[in-house]
Amino acid sequence: MTRRIFHIDLDAFFVSVEQALAPELKGKPVIVGGRPDRRGVVASASYEARALGIRAGMPLTQAYRLCPQAIFLQGSFPRYRDASARFMSILSDFSPYLEPAGLDEAYLDVTGCDFYGSPRQQALKIKERIREELNLVASVGIASCKVVAKIASDLGKPDGLIEVAKEQEKEFLAPLPIGSLPGVGRKTEQMLKAVGITTIGQLAVLPLELVKSRLGALGVVIHRYANGIDDREVALPGEAKSISRETTFAHDTLDYSLLQAILSYLCERVGAELRDQNRRARCIILKVRFADFETITRRLRLEHAVDAGELIFAGAVKLLVRALAGKRKAVRLIGVGVSNLTGSGVQLHLFDLIPQRLAYLDKAIDRIRKKYGFTSIQTGRMFALKDVFSRSDNDYILDSPSLSRWGL
Numbered sequence: 001m002t003r004r005i006f007h008i009d010l011d012a013f014f015v016s017v018e019q020a021l022a023p024e025l026k027g028k029p030v031i032v033g034g035r036p037d038r039r040g041v042v043a044s045a046s047y048e049a050r051a052l053g054i055r056a057g058m059p060l061t062q063a064y065r066l067c068p069q070a071i072f073l074q075g076s077f078p079r080y081r082d083a084s085a086r087f088m089s090i091l092s093d094f095s096p097y098l099e100p101a102g103l104d105e106a107y108l109d110v111t112g113c114d115f116y117g118s119p120r121q122q123a124l125k126i127k128e129r130i131r132e133e134l135n136l137v138a139s140v141g142i143a144s145c146k147v148v149a150k151i152a153s154d155l156g157k158p159d160g161l162i163e164v165a166k167e168q169e170k171e172f173l174a175p176l177p178i179g180s181l182p183g184v185g186r187k188t189e190q191m192l193k194a195v196g197i198t199t200i201g202q203l204a205v206l207p208l209e210l211v212k213s214r215l216g217a218l219g220v221v222i223h224r225y226a227n228g229i230d231d232r233e234v235a236l237p238g239e240a241k242s243i244s245r246e247t248t249f250a251h252d253t254l255d256y257s258l259l260q261a262i263l264s265y266l267c268e269r270v271g272a273e274l275r276d277q278n279r280r281a282r283c284i285i286l287k288v289r290f291a292d293f294e295t296i297t298r299r300l301r302l303e304h305a306v307d308a309g310e311l312i313f314a315g316a317v318k319l320l321v322r323a324l325a326g327k328r329k330a331v332r333l334i335g336v337g338v339s340n341l342t343g344s345g346v347q348l349h350l351f352d353l354i355p356q357r358l359a360y361l362d363k364a365i366d367r368i369r370k371k372y373g374f375t376s377i378q379t380g381r382m383f384a385l386k387d388v389f390s391r392s393d394n395d396y397i398l399d400s401p402s403l404s405r406w407g408l
């Protein structure tokens with residue numbers, strides 16, 4: 001099923017909250033930020049003020065020079081926080097997949113939610129409720145991914161509603177200025193412009209390797225965005241964006257089999273936590289801190305989301321081999337984490353399914369561990385830890401038994 005993702009952003013948020021409370025301010029150049037003779041910048045400007053050249057972030061003194069007739073307000077953060085909470089509460093009536101992205105903006109995944117009709121009808125309903133209940137105006141972008149939805153809501157402002165069909169997303173993006181692509185800051189924009197790239201479409205057709213060689217990891221991301229590719233999920237409310245476990249050794253160690261055993265243990269813990277939350281991960285992160293406190297972090301992106309400790313371990317070990325290559329230093333701490341988490345239910349793709357056998361095994365192990373404690377059942381690899389576990393269940397601060405060198 002094609003995803004339907006909304007990006008909803010309130011127009012001139014701080015100013016509009018003030019106007020809702022004092023309707024005589026409507027239709028006028030209003031600036032929230034403080035008194036014009038004081039230090040400080042414009043936080044929010046009404047569209048009438050923007051027509052006169054006022055922008056967020058501009059020093060108030062400059063705003064005053066441009067527009068002395070504007071109404072300058074101090075603003076009140078508790079009022080904005082309150083309006084924000086009510087805004088999010090309205091959105092949560094339309095789908096549980098709500099990800100606030102700031103006080104006045106949020107992503108909402110409405111895939112499969114048709115209680116209020118088509119996505120467009122739902123968006124109209126959202127706008128109507130925001131207008132009636134909060135006396136505010138929202139702009140909405142609808143697309144199959146976050147990045148296009150966000151650009152669409154920006155483009156439609158004020159009072160916008162733009163829906164982009166999946167097959168038209170690339171076409172929709174192509175003529176837009178490169179600076180409107182999330183991830184392209186002013187520096188990147190200048191760099192791209194210097195080589196003649198001014199539109200998203202021009203970036204999209206550049207060879208990926210070229211963009212990568214100039215801009216590194218950011219290049220890969222913005223190249224994907226430019227092509228309308230963005231598989232970031234709308235994060236569920238209140239959920240962590242990553243899960244991790246780490247162990248600091250009582251004595252720094254050079255014992256590879258011990259490290260591997262600990263890693264296996266940590267991966268199983270992370271896997272169990274993932275399964276407990278009914279989630280899967282597309283990225284594995286390894287952290288190693290050496291005796292001299294040099295700390296390295298390595299990431300492995302996976303094609304398919306996983307929740308099995310065994311699969312997390314397979315990736316983590318690859319990272320460990322890379323992290324230790326060429327090092328001759330003892331390890332002080334080792335940790336493993338997962339990120340790029342996907343939810344369950346409608347957000348699962350068929351290719352996320354892991355081999356059934358592993359899933360059954362993990363289920364059985366989870367049941368036993370819930371009943372008898374985590375270390376009641378151990379994998380062969382964790383055998384090196386058996387003495388530790390027999391001492392106490394959760395104390396995984398270890399002695400290092402031998403000092404072999406890394407054979408890597």
Ligand code: DCP
Binds near residue numbers: 013042043056157
């Ligand atoms: N904000 C701020 N300082 C900034 C930018 C923003 O304090 N430099 C605050 C005030 C804004 C709110 O965050 O009202 C939301 O930021 P937006 O960028 O969404 O700006 P607006 O909602 O004011 O305008 P727009 O209609 O463009 O969304």
Ligand code: CA
Binds near residue numbers: 104
């Ligand atoms: Ca806004």
